[in-house]
C-alpha cells in the first residue's frame with residue numbers, strides 16, 4: 286500500500302464476492318501463548334493469525350524471557366519458557382496500553398517468580414472495562430496488589446492457594462485469570478458463574494494438555510485441582526468465529542457472497558440462527574461456511590447480546606450495519622458493554638436511521654438499565670447509505686465502518702484503519718480479493 290497508510294478510500298456499491306480464510310481466534314491465541322509461561326517445556330501453537338494482538342503478546346513474552354520462534358508450518362509458534370527466571374523486564378512500561386492481555390500474566394508470573402508487574406491495559410474503548418474482578422480473585426488466591434502510577438505490582442508471599450469463587454458476572458477475562466492461576470495453585474479451586482465462551486473451552490483444552498485437571502459443569506461451574514508442575518502443549522487454535530461473522534455481515538450488507546474457509550458451525554450456532562432470521566443465507570461445508578444475500582428484502586429482528594451461548598457482543602456491530610438494510614424496526618439491546626453503540630452515530634451520518642435509548646429495550650433488564658447508558662438501539666430500515674468521512678472508534682466498530690462504506694454509494698474516507706489489524710488478519714489483502722474497490726488515500 287502506498288500513500289497514507291492509515292486512511293483508506295473505499296469506493297462502495299460493489300457486492301463482495303469470493304473466498305477468504307480465517308485462522309485462530311484473536312480471543313484464544315494470545316491466551317494460549319500466555320499459558321506457555323506455566324510450562325516446564327516448550328509449547329507449540331498452530332493456526333496463529335498474523336494480527337497485532339499476537340505480536341504484542343509475543344513481545345511481552347520475549348521481554349519475560351520466553352523464546353518465541355516460528356515453527357515449520359505456516360502459522361506455527363514455538364514458545365520456550367526456560368529463561369523466564371533470568372529475564373530483565375525493565376522496559377515493560379513500553380507495553381502500556383497495548384492490549385487487554387497483560388492482565389493475564391498475573392497468575393503465571395506469580396507462580397514462576399513470586400511477583401508480577403502489569404502495565405496499563407489497552408483494548409477497545411466500548412465501556413469502562415474495570416479489572417476489579419481480576420484483582421478480587423487474585424487476592425482470594427493469596428496475592429497482594431499495590432497500585433503504582435505506571436501499573437500494578439503483585440506479589441505472592443507464599444504459594445497461591447486454591448479457593449472458592451463466585452463471579453458477580455460471567456466475565457471472560459476473569460474466568461481465564463482464574464484458570465491460569467488455579468492450575469498451579471495448591472488444592473482445589475471452584476469457580477461458579479464462570480464464562481463458558483468457546484475460546485475459554487479451548488484454553489481449558491490447552492491447559493489439560495499441559496497436565497492440568499479441570500472440569501466444567503453444566504451450571505457454569507469450573508473446578509480446577511491444582512498440580513505441582515505443568516509441561517508444554519501442542520495445540521491447534523480454534524477458528525475465529527468473530528472474524529467469520531464479520532465477513533458474513535459484509536456479504537449480507539453488500540448483497541454479495543463470501544465463502545469463509547475455516548469458519549466452524551459449532552461455535553457459531555447462535556449467530557447462524559440470527560443470520561437466518563434476518564434473511565441471510567448460509568451453507569455449512571466441510572472446510573468452512575458460505576454466506577450470501579439470497580435476494581429480496583431482509584427482515585427486522587429483536588436482538589440481545591449476552592454471554593455465551595447467547596449472541597456474542599463482538600458480533601453486534603457488524604450485524605447492525607446489515608440491519609440498516611432490513612425492512613422495518615430492529616431492536617438491539619447491548620447487555621455486555623455499556624458504550625458499544627456509539628459507533629452508530631457515523632452510520633446515521635451515512636443515512637441510517639438508528640435511535641439510541643437508555644432503557645433496556647430487550648426482554649431482559651440488564652446491569653445498565655438504571656444507569657444512564659445509551660445501550661439500546663432501534664434501527665429503522667431499509668435506508669440507502671451514502672459515502673462519508675469515517676473515523677474508526679474501535680476494532681469491531683472499525684470493521685463495521687468498512688462494511689458500511691462498501692455498501693454505500695460513493696467514495697468514503699476511512700481513518701484509523703490500523704486499528705483493524707489488531708483482530709483481522711490481512712484484511713487489506715482479503716478485501717481486494719473479494720472484489721472490494723479500496724485504495725490508500
Ligand SMILES: CC(=O)N[C@H]1[C@@H](OP(=O)(O)OP(=O)(O)OC[C@H]2O[C@@H](n3ccc(=O)[nH]c3=O)[C@H](O)[C@@H]2O)O[C@H](CO)[C@@H](O)[C@@H]1O
Pocket residue numbers: 311312313385386412413414415416417418419420454455456457458459480482597598599621622623
Ligand atoms: C481479548 C478478549 O478475549 N476480549 C473479549 C473478552 O473481553 P473481556 O475479557 O475484557 O470481557 P469480560 O467478559 O471480562 O467483560 C464483560 C463485562 O464484565 C465487566 N467486568 C469485567 C472484568 C472486571 O474485572 N470487572 C467488570 O466489571 C466488563 O466491564 C464488561 O461489562 O470478552 C468479551 C465478552 O465476550 C469480548 O467482547 C472481548 O472481545
Ligand SMILES: C=C(OP(=O)(O)O)C(=O)O
Pocket residue numbers: 311384385407408409411599680681708
Ligand atoms: C472487544 C474486543 O476485544 P478486546 O477485548 O481485545 O478489546 C473485540 O474483539 O471486539
